[in-house]
Amino acid sequence: MSNISDIIEEFLINTLGDDNYLDISRNDLANYFNVAPSQINYVLSTRFNYERGFMTESKRGGGGYITIMRTDTKNSTWLNGIIDRLNEDIDYRTACYIIGSAVERKVLTSSEAEIIKTALSPNALGNPFKLENHLRAQILQRILLKHNAKTKKKE
Amino acid sequence: MSNISDIIEEFLINTLGDDNYLDISRNDLANYFNVAPSQINYVLSTRFNYERGFMTESKRGGGGYITIMRTDTKNSTWLNGIIDRLNEDIDYRTACYIIGSAVERKVLTSSEAEIIKTALSPNALGNPFKLENHLRAQILQRILLKHNAKTKKKE
DNA sequence: TGCGTTTGACTTTCTTTGACCTTTATATTA
DNA sequence: TAATATAAAGGTCAAAGAAAGTCAAACGCA
Numbered sequence: 001m002s003n004i005s006d007i008i009e010e011f012l013i014n015t016l017g018d019d020n021y022l023d024i025s026r027n028d029l030a031n032y033f034n035v036a037p038s039q040i041n042y043v044l045s046t047r048f049n050y051e052r053g054f055m056t057e058s059k060r061g062g063g064g065y066i067t068i069m070r071t072d073t074k075n076s077t078w079l080n081g082i083i084d085r086l087n088e089d090i091d092y093r094t095a096c097y098i099i100g101s102a103v104e105r106k107v108l109t110s111s112e113a114e115i116i117k118t119a120l121s122p123n124a125l126g127n128p129f130k131l132e133n134h135l136r137a138q139i140l141q142r143i144l145l146k147h148n149a150k151t152k153k154k155e
Numbered sequence: 156m157s158n159i160s161d162i163i164e165e166f167l168i169n170t171l172g173d174d175n176y177l178d179i180s181r182n183d184l185a186n187y188f189n190v191a192p193s194q195i196n197y198v199l200s201t202r203f204n205y206e207r208g209f210m211t212e213s214k215r216g217g218g219g220y221i222t223i224m225r226t227d228t229k230n231s232t233w234l235n236g237i238i239d240r241l242n243e244d245i246d247y248r249t250a251c252y253i254i255g256s257a258v259e260r261k262v263l264t265s266s267e268a269e270i271i272k273t274a275l276s277p278n279a280l281g282n283p284f285k286l287e288n289h290l291r292a293q294i295l296q297r298i299l300l301k302h303n304a305k306t307k308k309k310e
Numbered sequence: 311t312g313c314g315t316t317t318g319a320c321t322t323t324c325t326t327t328g329a330c331c332t333t334t335a336t337a338t339t340a
Numbered sequence: 341t342a343a344t345a346t347a348a349a350g351g352t353c354a355a356a357g358a359a360a361g362t363c364a365a366a367c368g369c370a
Contacts, residue, residue, distance in 0.1 A: 003218030003325065026350060036327045061334025064349035112270055119274040158315065181360055191317045216324025219359040
């Protein structure tokens with residue numbers, strides 16, 4: 001558990017707080033967490049990307065910096081962007097990021113999000129060359145199982 | 156008596172205690188019991204499957220883990236029956252019928268049901284011979300589109 | 311001998327690191 | 341002062357590392 005990327009992500013989210021943007025120094029941050037500077041870029045591109053509702057800008061050279069910004073906070077705009085983006089394929093991790101952001105934006109409830117993540121999980125989709133009916137059964141089975149597990153957890 | 160799989164099962168059950176889920180590291184566990192890592196998968200698939208009231212999830216890569224969850228469908232004969240039935244393929248109409256019953260029985264809210272129906276619709280699943288990522292994108296796009304349409308109507 | 315168990319080789323996914331590149335600011339020099 | 345060099349950022353990309361997954365062969369006991 002606890003890979004450093006998740007920790008850095010959490011740190012940045014906390015530092016952001018309710019603000020809409022944040023300036024950081026890549027080197028300082030890398031130094032603070034004792035990682036390669038390019039690890040910061042990894043965190044930014046996987047966690048602070050468009051799908052998750054962020055954008056970044058930067059400047060090189062002396063006194064350089066990176067700015068992390070929340071994108072256009074209007075939900076409908078964001079959603080439309082995401083929907084467009086989905087004309088291309090998407091992996092599970094990114095899908096989860098999108099769904100997570102949708103919950104933060106209150107576009108989805110967390111129980112709806114759980115259902116969707118389940119529907120999209122590698123476990124549910126499995127072998128991509130199965131027939132439609134089979135695939136559907138697999139998905140529904142997975143969803144029902146997980147939903148049950150979830151309600152049990154809440155009790 | 157006392158093959159290593161049974162011992163690992165017992166260990167996990169004990170560690171679980173009264174909790175409904177448990178995170179473990181496959182490698183650590185395999186190491187602790189001096190077995191091949193894949194033995195853990197064997198234990199999970201034979202002992203912590205849905206017939207026994209469990210399901211699992213996992214993440215690979217640095218900081219990866221396996222989550223074992225209780226599903227405990229035992230107290231719902233109805234749900235259990237459905238889940239068993241889903242070992243066979245199922246067409247869209249039947250799926251909708253099942254989901255409808257689940258709503259009646261208050262296993263699902265109607266908004267959850269809508270999402271699931273969307274995920275399972277012929278439109279979302281489409282051509283069954285596409286690659287997993289493509290299929291997933293299709294499903295999520297459909298879900299988001301529909302969710303969007305619904306909220307728009309409500310506003 | 312057959313079925314459940316155990317092992318290991320190979321695969322996939324996600325993270326971390328490092329070597330090399332580009333841009334910008336500042337200091338130096340003709 | 342204009343041109344040039346140097347240092348100080350940040351960017352990119354591919355390889356290595358760190359998990360977990362799959363599958364089939366070998367094993368072993370009732």
